[in-house]
Amino acid sequence: QVQLVESGGGLVQPGGSLRLSCAASGSIFSNSVAGWYRQRPGKQRELVGIITRLGVIKYGSSVQGRFNISRDNAKSTVYLQMNNLELEDTAVYYCNVYFVGVDYWGEGTLVTVSS
Secondary structure (H helix, E strand, O other): OOOEEEEOOEEEOOOOOEEEEEEEOOOOHHHOEEEEEEEOOOOOOEEEEEEOOOOOEEEOOOOOOOEEEEEEHHHOEEEEEEOOOOHHHOEEEEEEEEEOOEEEEOOOEEEEEOO
16 A cells, blocks of 8 residues: 655745655556646646656646656655645645556645735
C-alpha cells in the first residue's frame, strides 16, 4: 500500500510563492507518474502538473509558466514550486501517484491566496 504525505500548504499573499512536497511510502515511486491536482471551491478536481519517471512534464493550462514540478526518486518525493500565486490558485492541492493502472492520492493540503 502506498501512502502519500503532503506538506507545505498555507496562507500566502497574491504574488507570493509556496513549495509543496509529497513523500511516498513503498517502492513504486521511482517507476510511477507523480503529480499534483487541485480542487478549487465549487469546482471539479483539475490537473496542476504531472511528471513521469523519466522527467517528462505536463502542466494544466492555468498554471503554465508559474508553477514548476520536480521529483527526487531517491527520496520518493514530488515537489510543486508555486510562484506568482493568484487569488484563483486558492484550493486544496492533492498529491497523486499513478502506477500500473492504480491511482494513489494524498489527503490534500490547503493553499489559500489572500491579501
